Amino acid sequence: MKNSLIAFLLIFSNLASFAQEASWTNYSRRNAMYPESKYLTGFSSELIVKEEPREDILERLSGYAKDKLVQSIVTDIQSTVTLEINTSNGTTNEDLKSASVSAANATIAGLKVETYISEGKKEKTAYAFAYAKKTEVIQYYENAIKSFIDKFNSDFGIVENHISQGNNQKALKILFGFQTDFREIEHAQMILVTLTGNYNLPSTKRSEINSFKAKVEQKINSIRSNQQFSLEDAAYYIAFAMSTQLTDKSTPISINNFTYEDTPMGSPFSRRLKFAIEQKLTLEGFSVTNNAATENDILVLNGTYWEESDKLKIVTILRSKKDSKAVSSSECYLPKSTLINNGIVFKPENYKQALINMKEFAANEVTGGNLNIEIWTNKGKDNLIYTEGEILKLFVRANKECYLRIVYYLADGSKVLLLDNYYINRDLINKTYELPYEFECAEPFGVETLQMNAQDEPFEELYTEEQYGYEFITEGIAAIQVKSRGFKRVKSTSTEEVKAEKRLVFTTMRR
Numbered sequence: 001m002k003n004s005l006i007a008f009l010l011i012f013s014n015l016a017s018f019a020q021e022a023s024w025t026n027y028s029r030r031n032a033m034y035p036e037s038k039y040l041t042g043f044s045s046e047l048i049v050k051e052e053p054r055e056d057i058l059e060r061l062s063g064y065a066k067d068k069l070v071q072s073i074v075t076d077i078q079s080t081v082t083l084e085i086n087t088s089n090g091t092t093n094e095d096l097k098s099a100s101v102s103a104a105n106a107t108i109a110g111l112k113v114e115t116y117i118s119e120g121k122k123e124k125t126a127y128a129f130a131y132a133k134k135t136e137v138i139q140y141y142e143n144a145i146k147s148f149i150d151k152f153n154s155d156f157g158i159v160e161n162h163i164s165q166g167n168n169q170k171a172l173k174i175l176f177g178f179q180t181d182f183r184e185i186e187h188a189q190m191i192l193v194t195l196t197g198n199y200n201l202p203s204t205k206r207s208e209i210n211s212f213k214a215k216v217e218q219k220i221n222s223i224r225s226n227q228q229f230s231l232e233d234a235a236y237y238i239a240f241a242m243s244t245q246l247t248d249k250s251t252p253i254s255i256n257n258f259t260y261e262d263t264p265m266g267s268p269f270s271r272r273l274k275f276a277i278e279q280k281l282t283l284e285g286f287s288v289t290n291n292a293a294t295e296n297d298i299l300v301l302n303g304t305y306w307e308e309s310d311k312l313k314i315v316t317i318l319r320s321k322k323d324s325k326a327v328s329s330s331e332c333y334l335p336k337s338t339l340i341n342n343g344i345v346f347k348p349e350n351y352k353q354a355l356i357n358m359k360e361f362a363a364n365e366v367t368g369g370n371l372n373i374e375i376w377t378n379k380g381k382d383n384l385i386y387t388e389g390e391i392l393k394l395f396v397r398a399n400k401e402c403y404l405r406i407v408y409y410l411a412d413g414s415k416v417l418l419l420d421n422y423y424i425n426r427d428l429i430n431k432t433y434e435l436p437y438e439f440e441c442a443e444p445f446g447v448e449t450l451q452m453n454a455q456d457e458p459f460e461e462l463y464t465e466e467q468y469g470y471e472f473i474t475e476g477i478a479a480i481q482v483k484s485r486g487f488k489r490v491k492s493t494s495t496e497e498v499k500a501e502k503r504l505v506f507t508t509m510r511r
Contacts, residue, residue, distance in 0.1 A: 021116070021118065022114065022116040022127065022129075024043075024114065024127075024129045025045070025116060025118070025127045025129075027370075027495060027496040030043065030129070034131050038133060038134055038135070039131050039132065039133055039134060040069050040072065040073060040108065040111075040131065040132045040134060040137065041068075041069060041072075041129070041130065041131045042064075042065040042066060042067065042068030042069030042070070042071075042072065042129070042130040042131075042368075043065055043068065043127075043128070043129050043130075043370060043496075044061045044064035044065045044068065044127070044128050044370070044372055044399070045061070045125055045126065045127045045128070045370060046061065046125070046126055046372075046399045046400055046429070046430075047123055047124070047125055047400070047426075047429075048117070048123075048124040048125065048126055049426050049429055054117060054126075057117075057126045058115040058117070058126060058128060060399075060430075061115065061126055061127065061128035061399075062113045062115060062128045062130070064128065064372045064399070065113060065128040065129055065130035066107075066111060066113060066130045068130070068367075068368060068372075069108060069111060069130045069131070069132065070107060070108055071367060072367055072368060073108060073191065073194060075365065075367050076194045077190055077191075077194050107323070107324045108132055108137065108191070109132075109137060109140045109141065109144075110132045110133070110136050110137050110140050111130055111131070111132045112130070112131055112132065113128060113129065113130045114128070114129050114131075115127065115128045115129075134195050137191065137195060138191075138192060138195055138196065141188035141189075141191050141192050142192065142203040144184070144185070144188050145185060145188055145189070145203065145204065145205050145209075146205075148181055148184075148185055149205060149208065149209075149212075151181075152178065152181075152212050155174055155178075156212075156215065158174060159171045159174050159175060159219060162174070163219070163222075163223070168223050168224075169244070171219070171223060172220070172223060172224075172244050173244050173245065175216050175219055175220050175223075176220075176241045176244050176245050176328070176329070176330060177245060178212070178216045179216065179241075179329040179330055179331060180245065180317075180326050180327065180328055180329040182209070182212075182213055182216075182329065183317045183326050183329045184326055185209055188204075189204040189206065189209070192204050217331070229335065229338060230334075230338055231269075231272055231273060231276055231334065231338070231339070231342075231344070232276055233334075234273070234276075234314055234332050234333075234334045235273060235276035235277045235279070235280045236280050237330065237332045238277055238280070238303075238314070238316055238330050238332065239277060239280035239281045239283070239284045239286075240280075240284070241316075241328065241329075241330035241332075242281065242284070242286070242301075242316075242318060242328045242330070243284045243285075243286075245327070245328040246327065246328055249284075249285050249286050249287070250287065251287070251297065251298060251299050252287045252288065252289035252297075252298045252299070253281060253286055253287065253288055253289065253298065253299045253300075253301055253318070254288075254289050254290065254291075254298050254299070254300050254301070254321075255274050255277055255278055255281075255288065255300075255301045256274075256300065256301065256302050256303075256382050256383040257270040257271065257274050257383040257384070257385045257507075258270045258273050258274065258302075258303035258304060258305055258314070258383070259302075259303075259304050259305075259383055260304070260305060260346070260347065260348055260351075261304060261305070261306050261307070262304070263348070263354075263355070263358070264383065264505040265348035265351065265354060265447050265505065265507055266348065266383060266384075266385045266507035267345055267346050267347060267348050267349075267507065267509070268344055268345045268346075268509055268510075269305070269339060269344050269345060269346035270305075270383075270385060270507070271385055271387070271509070272344060273303075273305075273314075277301070296321055296322055297321070297322060298321050299318050299319065299320055299321065299327060299328075300318070300319055300320075300321050301316060301317075301318045302316070302317055302318075302319070302382075302383070303315060303316040303317070305334075305346065307336075308333075310335060310336055310337070311333045311334060311335050311336060312333065312334045312335075312336060312339075312346060313331065313332075313333055314331065314332050314333070314334060315329075315330075315331050316328075316329055316330045316331075317329045348446065348447050348507060349411065349445055349446035349447065349507075349509070350411050350446035350447055351447070353413070354446070354447035354449075357409065357449060357477065358449075360477045360478065360481070361449065361451065361477075361481070361503060363481070364481070364485060365485075365501060366453065366485050366497075366499050366500060366501035367501075368497075369496070369497040369498060369499035369500050370400075370496045370497065370498055371398070371399070371400050371402055371454055371455075371456075371497075371498050371499060371500040372398065372399040372400070372500060373396065373397070373398045373399075373402070373404070373452060373454045373500045373501075373502055374396065374397045374398075374502065375394065375395070375396045375406075375450070375452045375502050375504060376394075376395050376504075377392055377393060377394055377395070377504065378391070378392065378393040378395075379392075381504055384504060384505065384506045384507065385506070385507045385508075385509065386441040386506055386507075386508050386509075387441060387508075387509055387510065387511050388441050388442060388443075388445075388508075388509070388510050388511045389440065389441060389442075389511065390440070390441045391438050391439065391440055391441075392438070392439040392440075392441065392506075393434065393435070393438055393439075394406075394418075394434070394435040394437070394450070395432050395433065395434050395435070396432075396433050396435070396452065397430060397431065397432050397433065398424045398428075398429065398430075398454060398500075399429060399430055400424070400429065400456075400498065401423075401424055401425060401426060401429065401456070402423075402424050402454045402455060402456055402498065402500075403421050403422065403423055403424075403454065403455055403456070403457065403458050403459060404419055404421075404422045404423075404424065404452060404453070404454050405417075405419060405420050405421065405422075405452070405453045405454075405459050405484055406418040406419040406420075406435070406450065406451070406452045407450070407451050407473065407480060407484070408448070408449075408450050409448060409449040409450070409451070409477075410444065410448055411444045411445060411446030411447060411448050411508065412444040412446075414472060415472065415473040415475075415477075415480065416470050416471065416472055416473070417462060417464055417470075417471040417472075417473050418435060418437060418450075418470075419435060419452075420459065420462070420471075421458050421459055424454075441508050445508045445509050445510060446507070446508060447505065447506070447507055448505070448506045448507075448508055449503060449504070449505050449506070450503065450504045450506070451484070451501070451502075451503045452501070452502045452503075453484040453485060453499070453500070453501050454499065454500045454501070455486065455497075455498060455499045455500075456498035456499075459483060459484060460483040460486075461483075462475060462480060462483055463475050485499070485501065486499070
């Protein structure tokens with residue numbers, strides 16, 4: 001009787017343990033419960049290989065899972081933009097490209113995260129799963145657009161009252177606030193287009209929103225000149241717009257290099273504009289920081305500039321690093337002639353070839369694999385610009401055992417194999433590894449790309465030739481991608497891929 005009771009208790013204990021296990025930790029069950037047709041998902045897991053507070057592990061994995069979900073929708077957005085640009089007119093092209101930038105730097109509403117730690121006899125594994133039901137996401141953003149339209153119709157009347165009473169400062173605060181709202185509405189529109197596959201979806205209210213943008217621009221122009229005639233004037237206008245929208249100037253601001261249209265590419269103009277904005281913000285009483293990689297409670301300013309006939313349109317968006325909330329935005333113009341006459345280059349070097357390369361990189365890009373890798377430089381990882389003589393250092397990190405391959409694509413078309421089949425063993429999991437190379441920025445200048453691939457088995461060998469102490473790859477981009485990514489996974493496969501891919505884009509230039 002006693003033995004029977006013990007056996008029963010053991011069976012009951014095992015059943016209880018199984019019942020408590022989160023079903024979404026299993027790849028097949030997760031796909032069945034949260035099918036791609038109905039859900040956006042992001043998943044991450046890792047073995048617990050060292051003593052670390054559980055809340056820290058789960059917080060890290062939750063961040064990875066959310067990043068994977070957001071990255072999946074950003075990849076879909078980029079595919080949508082490419083498809084629509086090939087089938088639509090020029091005006092629509094710019095509309096889509098601009099909206100894709102706003103969407104890429106934001107989060108997804110309605111996202112939920114679950115976590116779980118399995119208590120094995122020998123090993124413990126932590127899991128995090130982020131998900132959002134597509135219909136709920138669509139409804140959220142449709143409602144957000146409706147609410148904004150109501151808000152605009154109400155507040156625009158207040159703007160006109162302020163102007164009629166000579167309260168231009170109050171009017172500008174609301175008008176600049178509208179420009180911040182427009183960035184969020186562009187994000188909402190792009191999410192709706194991507195999830196429904198319909199660019200002309202009525203609920204995006206595209207024509208109505210565009211008319212609002214025109215009204216806001218006209219009112220701002222009527223209050224203060226928006227036709228800047230120098231780079232310094234444009235920087236002052238951007239700082240003034242931020243000063244009008246932010247009453248609290250104590251939070252440090254980090255400024256990324258502005259990029260050309262919807263690309264990650266910069267130029268000498270990007271570098272000059274960043275320095276000018278830093279100076280103007282300081283004069284306006286803001287605190288400017290260059291430690292964005294180590295600080296979390298900061299605001300990050302990103303910007304793009306777009307060619308429009310004889311001028312550049314400069315669009316800024318200031319977000320909280322902590323939650324990605326947009327807190328300020330502005331738009332202003334700068335005549336191209338001002339830059340040309342002063343010898344300031346605004347279009348990236350080797351731009352056309354860089355675009356061709358980017359399309360090759362994007363084809364069959366690895367997304368969604370159950371592996372998290374990171375790569376960054378001594379200047380961070382966003383909107384990178386290196387000038388002649390500056391030193392580039394590289395750092396990597398992975399959350400699972402894996403093999404790493406890093407290929408550097410130079411501006412002249414050369415391809416260098418920096419790291420191949422470097423094994424991240426258990427002792428190196430979640431630890432920073434600095435590559436044993438330092439690079440001095442030198443000719444040829446232009447847009448360069450670094451790509452890192454990771455997987456749970458060694459990579460297929462690449463053909464190389466040693467020159468100047470480096471391994472130069474003799475194969476083309478397409479062959480490198482196949483040998484670094486492997487073949488595309490068949491969706492019916494019952495096991496999840498242990499693969500990942502990350503890219504950094506650099507703009508190198510003379511001093």
